[in-house]
Amino acid sequence: MSAAMLLCAALGPMTAHANCDPSERDIANHLMTYSGQLGKRNPLRLVLRPSSGGKLEGRYANASSLSDTHLTGKLENKSRLQLTEVDAGGMPRATFEGEFASADDANRQRGMSSNCEVISGQWRDLRSGRSVPFELTLSSIQSGKIDHLYDVAGVSDDETLNRAATQFRKGVLDDRRDVVAQSIRYPLRVSLRGKTLILRNPKSLLARYNEIFTDGYIRTIGAAVPRLMFARDQGVMLGDGAVWFDASGHVIALNRS
Known part of the structure; x- marks a missing residue:
């Protein structure tokens, strides 16, 4: 199941309690x-x-x-x-x-x-x-183990991935562009103004940095928790898919929409 399938993008007024029975939803031990x-x-x-x-x-x-x-x-x-x-x-x-x-x-x-x-x-x-x-x-x-959430993505040690995500997020928030550029696995495809941009090295990222890391995108990354992230076989995602990491902790996708 994708991480976004059950996401409530906005919560309305909560006036009634609800029954939650994991066994009835076949999610016990998930x-x-x-x-x-x-x-x-x-x-x-x-x-x-x-x-x-x-x-x-x-x-x-x-x-x-x-x-x-x-x-x-x-x-x-x-x-x-x-x-x-x-x-x-x-x-x-x-x-x-x-x-x-x-x-x-x-x-x-x-x-x-x-x-x-x-x-x-x-x-x-x-x-x-x-x-x-x-x-x-x-x-x-x-599914998976609560003490090893990223196993499905091929990550051997969750803390290694957490540290990489934390470093990337901090680099974005602190405007440490060198840290951000070195966190990425190249080549990287990025959608920019309806066109696909291929970043082949850190220099190409830095040349388009302001266009990619807009104020809104930076706020989205800043609102994400770089731990206990969702994982699947393609990688581990920060926030609601704003950034994806591979098993080694390198950024493999920047989703700006």
């Missing part, structure tokens, strides 16, 4: 990846692996994370989930508490199910008592 926001400006990625008895295993990261945070929890009454993260000593540190919400009428008219697509709730720091809202949308369902 990986469900959600993207969205923690608070107002913090992009968040959450991967859940449901199993029998309502048990949940998960990992999450934000755009600045240097590692993934592991979660364990459960799904109650097919609608409410509670996930707990622990500190290095094994003590509970924070929780995600939320509910699956029904999508709006517009989403239903597009043929989207309203069962497991949207989660909203609160992240709570158990020590300080601080609470931050989160809102997440299902972006992909795939």
Whole structure:
């Protein structure tokens, strides 16, 4: 299943809760990846692996994370989930508490199910008592291992790919054009103003850099979390397909639309 098939591009008002039963959708023991926001400006990625008895295993990261945070929890009454993260000593540190919400009428008219697509709730720091809202949308369902998401793309070590994606994203945001140019596997085809442009080396990229990396495209890359990314046999994608990487961590596609 493609990563974009189940993506809600825009969320409407959420007024009703929804039942999410992974066993009924034949996705038990599959990986469900959600993207969205923690608070107002913090992009968040959450991967859940449901199993029998309502048990949940998960990992999450934000755009600045240097590692993934592991979660364990459960799904109650097919609608409410509670996930707990622990500190290095094994003590509970924070929780995600939320509910699956029904999508709006517009989403239903597009043929989207309203069962497991949207989660909203609160992240709570158990020590300080601080609470931050989160809102997440299902972006992909795939098979695989939760501790080795990129295996299907031929990646031997997920962290190698995460570091490459992080470096590329930071290079784009910091306007480090040399870093960006060296991150690409050439030749690279790029669509520009309706025509296909073939970049054969770093020099050719730098000559067209401003045309390719527009303000809007840079914002799209900046909003993506360079961890817990969707993978398939063709590669690993950052965000909703804005950038694709090969198994070695080199950029193989820039999708600007």
